Amino acid sequence: MVDPTAKEDLSSTLDSSLYDDVQTLFKEMKSESCSRKGMLVWNLQRKVEVNPSCSLSIISILVQKLEKKLTKVSKLHEKKTYMSVIPVLHTLYYVVIQSGVTIPKGLYHKAYECLGKLLILPSPYSAVALHTLRSIKMEMTAPGSLYLKRVIAEQNIKSQHFAAREKVFVLADPAVFSVSLEATVRAYLEVSRRLTNTRTMEKSMLFHVLQTGLEMTCQSSRLAQALEVLEDHDVRQYFQNVVETVKQSLQHGPGSRADYLKGLQQIYKDILAASEKDVMNDEQGPVYSTTVPLPEMNFLMWTDEEMLWNLLADFALTSGSNFIKDGKERISRDSGIVKDLEDPDDAVQPPYTAQKTLRERRNAIKSSKSAEKLSLMKEKMKEDVTGNSPLLKEERSHTARVVVLGDDSTLGKLTKAYYVIRKKEAKRNMLTKKLDLQLYYIPVSEAEASASSPDESRLSLASCLERVDPWYSVNVSSLGAAIPTLPELPSVSRKPTELSLYLLDTLCYYLRCGTQPVNLPVYSVKMTRSNSDLASVEELFVSHLEADIPDFRHLKDRQQREPSVRQKKSSMELFGVVLSVNYTKATLSKREVKGEASMTWRVVITSEPAASASGESYLTASFDSLNPAYNTKIETQNISIRTMEQRTLCVCLDKDPRRTYTDVQKIEISPCLDPGCTIRCRYSIGSEQQLPLSKYLDKVMSLPINSFSGVSM
Known part of the structure; x- marks a missing residue:
C-alpha cells in the first residue's frame, strides 16, 4: 500500500523543482548567457513532453507569474515591463498545446481572466495576449482541439x-x-x-483528444489496445468523427462543451465495442505520444x-x-510552374484574328474582380x-x-x-x-x-x-x-x-x-554608371551599403601600414572636393541639405529601423576620411551622392560580394515603394492613378x- 504522505511529498518536491525552473528561466535576460537561457526553455518543454501531468503545475505557476507582472505593469507602464510578459505568454501557450492532460476549469478560468486584463497593453503585446486568450478559450470549449488543429495543418492531413x-x-x-x-x-x-510515422498519426490524435477530453473516464491502456487492433479504414472513420465533433463544438461556442464531451464519449464507446473481440485484457497497449509531432x-x-x-x-x-x-483563364496542375505562372506582361500574345476571340478577351478583362486587384x-x-x-x-x-x-x-x-x-x-x-x-x-x-x-x-x-x-x-x-x-x-x-x-x-x-512581424525597411538605390553606354542599375538593400573610391585605396592601405606617417602628406594628394552630397534631414522639418565631402575615401550607409530607433526609420551615412578630423555622419531617409573629377565608386550592397557594382558615378537612395501599393486605374490607359x-x-x-x-x- 502506498503511503499518501509520500505521494504528497513527491508532488510538492516536483512542484518546487518546476517553480525553481520557471523562476530561473524568467529572471532578467542579461543574468545568463543566451545559449544557457535557450537550453532552459528547451529543458522545460522536454519535461512536459516526458511527463505531461506536470503541465498542470507549470500552468499554475505561469498564471501566478502573469498576475504578478500584471500588477507591475499597471503601476509602472513601462516598455520593459510589457516586454517581460511575452516569454510567459508564449510558454503558457506552448505548455497548453503540448500538455495532453485535462486542465481543470478553475485553472483555465483563472488564466482566462488574467489574460483578459492584459488586453489593455499596447500592440503588439496585447496581440500576443489575445492569441493566447483565444487558444485558452478554444481548449475550454473543446479540450484537445488546439492540438488537433495544429497537427492537421502541420502534417497536411486530409480533412473536410x-x-x-x-x-x-x-x-x-x-x-x-x-x-x-x-x-x-x-x-x-x-x-x-x-x-x-504518418500511419500512426491519426491514432495518436484520436488518443490525445479522447484522453484530454474524457479525463478519468478514459482508460488509456484499453484505448491504446483498441486503436492498435482496428483496421486503418476504421481508424480513419473514427478520426473524421472526432474532427467533426471538434468543428461543431468550436462553431457553437463555450455553451457546447457538454455536447462535445458526450460526442467524445460515444466515439470512445464505439472504438472499444468495435475492437472488443481482438483486445486481450492482459496485454499492454502501445504508447502513443501526446506531444505535437x-x-x-x-x-x-x-x-x-x-x-x-x-x-x-x-x-x-x-x-x-x-x-x-x-x-476565363485557368492554370493547369500538369503543365509546369514556370510556364503556368509566367507574367502576363512578358507572355507572348497570340494573334487574335477572329471577332469571337476578341469578344471573349474583352469579356475576360471586364469580369476580372476588383477585390483581387486591391x-x-x-x-x-x-x-x-x-x-x-x-x-x-x-x-x-x-x-x-x-x-x-x-x-x-x-x-x-x-x-x-x-x-x-x-x-x-x-x-x-x-x-x-x-x-x-x-x-x-x-x-x-x-x-x-x-x-x-x-x-x-x-x-x-x-x-x-x-x-x-x-x-x-x-x-x-x-x-x-x-x-x-x-x-x-x-x-x-x-x-x-x-x-x-x-x-x-x-x-x-x-x-x-x-507570430509577430518586425518590419525591416527596404531602400532602393539607383546607380548611374560613368560610361554612358552602360544603363543605370536599380537595386535594393535592407541593411547596409558601402561605397568606396578605388583611386584612394592605396592611400588608405599605406596609412594602415605606416600609422606614424603624418596625415598632412596624404591629405595633400586628396585636397579638394571628392563627393557632392544632397540629402534630406531625418527630422520633422525634412530640410534639404546640399554639401560637399573632402578627402573622403569611403561612405558607409546603414539602416536604422524604427523597430530599434525612436520614431521613424532612417539611414546613417558615415563619410570616412584619411584625416579623422574630416569624418562626418548624417541621418537621412533620402540621399544622393555624386563623385567629382571623373572619379568612380565601387558599391557593395548588404555586405554581399556577389552584389558589387563598379564604375558608379552617382547613387540615389530613397525608401523603396511597395509594388503592391501601385494599382493601375481601369479608366486610364498606360498610366497609373492614385486611388482615393x-x-x-x-x-x-x-x-x-x-x-x-x-x-x-
Missing part, C-alpha cells in the same frame, strides 16, 4: 472540416554554409522524418534567385486544382494598423513558413526575392489569395569570418531583432550560434541525439510562437521577419 495546410521551407545560403555544414544540418533536420522540414540550399517563387507556386498548385480561376493594398493597410496581415484568412487556408539561415547578405537576398513576389502579385494576384507567407530568420555566420573580423559584424539585423525582442535572442540567436558548431551526426545512429532534438524543438517553437484612400497608406516596402513580440506601435 479543417482546410488549413502548412509547409516549412528551410533555405540556407551557400555563401555561409560550407559543404560539410550543409550535410550536417541536413542530417539533423531529416531526423524529423524518422520521428514522424514535428512537421516535415524541407531543407534546401538557396542557389537560384527564382527558387522561393517556384517553391511557393509549387505548394499552391499541388494543394488543389482550383488554385486560380480568373475570368488585395495587396488591403493587406498593406492591415499591416499598417495591426502589424499583422490577416488578409482573407478564411480564403488563405495554406501557410508557407520560410525559414532563412544566413547573415545580412542573406536577408538582402531574401529582400530581392520578396520584392519580386510582390511585383508579380501586383501584376496578377495568384499566390497572395491562396498562400499566407510567413518569413523567419535564424542568424548564422561563418565561424572563421566572425573570428577574423569581430568589429565588422555580418549580423547587424539580427542585433536589431535582439534589441526589439529579447526572447528572440534567447531562443533564435542562441540556436543560430550553435549551428556552425554542430558535430557531425553519426549515420548509423537511429535514435535522435539530444542536440538534434534541441535543434528541431527550438525551430518548431519559433515557427509556432513567432491610397494617400493614407504607407507605401514604403518593408521585409516582415517574424519574432515573438514584434514592435511596439
Whole structure:
C-alpha cells in the first residue's frame, strides 16, 4: 500500500523543482548567457513532453507569474515591463498545446481572466495576449482541439472540416554554409522524418483528444489496445468523427462543451465495442505520444534567385486544382510552374484574328474582380494598423513558413526575392489569395569570418531583432550560434541525439510562437554608371551599403601600414572636393541639405529601423576620411551622392560580394515603394492613378521577419 504522505511529498518536491525552473528561466535576460537561457526553455518543454501531468503545475505557476507582472505593469507602464510578459505568454501557450492532460476549469478560468486584463497593453503585446486568450478559450470549449488543429495543418492531413495546410521551407545560403555544414544540418533536420510515422498519426490524435477530453473516464491502456487492433479504414472513420465533433463544438461556442464531451464519449464507446473481440485484457497497449509531432522540414540550399517563387507556386498548385480561376483563364496542375505562372506582361500574345476571340478577351478583362486587384493594398493597410496581415484568412487556408539561415547578405537576398513576389502579385494576384507567407530568420555566420573580423559584424539585423525582442535572442540567436558548431551526426545512429532534438524543438517553437512581424525597411538605390553606354542599375538593400573610391585605396592601405606617417602628406594628394552630397534631414522639418565631402575615401550607409530607433526609420551615412578630423555622419531617409573629377565608386550592397557594382558615378537612395501599393486605374490607359484612400497608406516596402513580440506601435 502506498503511503499518501509520500505521494504528497513527491508532488510538492516536483512542484518546487518546476517553480525553481520557471523562476530561473524568467529572471532578467542579461543574468545568463543566451545559449544557457535557450537550453532552459528547451529543458522545460522536454519535461512536459516526458511527463505531461506536470503541465498542470507549470500552468499554475505561469498564471501566478502573469498576475504578478500584471500588477507591475499597471503601476509602472513601462516598455520593459510589457516586454517581460511575452516569454510567459508564449510558454503558457506552448505548455497548453503540448500538455495532453485535462486542465481543470478553475485553472483555465483563472488564466482566462488574467489574460483578459492584459488586453489593455499596447500592440503588439496585447496581440500576443489575445492569441493566447483565444487558444485558452478554444481548449475550454473543446479540450484537445488546439492540438488537433495544429497537427492537421502541420502534417497536411486530409480533412473536410479543417482546410488549413502548412509547409516549412528551410533555405540556407551557400555563401555561409560550407559543404560539410550543409550535410550536417541536413542530417539533423531529416531526423524529423524518422520521428514522424504518418500511419500512426491519426491514432495518436484520436488518443490525445479522447484522453484530454474524457479525463478519468478514459482508460488509456484499453484505448491504446483498441486503436492498435482496428483496421486503418476504421481508424480513419473514427478520426473524421472526432474532427467533426471538434468543428461543431468550436462553431457553437463555450455553451457546447457538454455536447462535445458526450460526442467524445460515444466515439470512445464505439472504438472499444468495435475492437472488443481482438483486445486481450492482459496485454499492454502501445504508447502513443501526446506531444505535437514535428512537421516535415524541407531543407534546401538557396542557389537560384527564382527558387522561393517556384517553391511557393509549387505548394499552391499541388494543394488543389482550383488554385486560380480568373475570368476565363485557368492554370493547369500538369503543365509546369514556370510556364503556368509566367507574367502576363512578358507572355507572348497570340494573334487574335477572329471577332469571337476578341469578344471573349474583352469579356475576360471586364469580369476580372476588383477585390483581387486591391488585395495587396488591403493587406498593406492591415499591416499598417495591426502589424499583422490577416488578409482573407478564411480564403488563405495554406501557410508557407520560410525559414532563412544566413547573415545580412542573406536577408538582402531574401529582400530581392520578396520584392519580386510582390511585383508579380501586383501584376496578377495568384499566390497572395491562396498562400499566407510567413518569413523567419535564424542568424548564422561563418565561424572563421566572425573570428577574423569581430568589429565588422555580418549580423547587424539580427542585433536589431535582439534589441526589439529579447526572447528572440534567447531562443533564435542562441540556436543560430550553435549551428556552425554542430558535430557531425553519426549515420548509423537511429535514435535522435539530444542536440538534434534541441535543434528541431527550438525551430518548431519559433515557427509556432513567432507570430509577430518586425518590419525591416527596404531602400532602393539607383546607380548611374560613368560610361554612358552602360544603363543605370536599380537595386535594393535592407541593411547596409558601402561605397568606396578605388583611386584612394592605396592611400588608405599605406596609412594602415605606416600609422606614424603624418596625415598632412596624404591629405595633400586628396585636397579638394571628392563627393557632392544632397540629402534630406531625418527630422520633422525634412530640410534639404546640399554639401560637399573632402578627402573622403569611403561612405558607409546603414539602416536604422524604427523597430530599434525612436520614431521613424532612417539611414546613417558615415563619410570616412584619411584625416579623422574630416569624418562626418548624417541621418537621412533620402540621399544622393555624386563623385567629382571623373572619379568612380565601387558599391557593395548588404555586405554581399556577389552584389558589387563598379564604375558608379552617382547613387540615389530613397525608401523603396511597395509594388503592391501601385494599382493601375481601369479608366486610364498606360498610366497609373492614385486611388482615393491610397494617400493614407504607407507605401514604403518593408521585409516582415517574424519574432515573438514584434514592435511596439
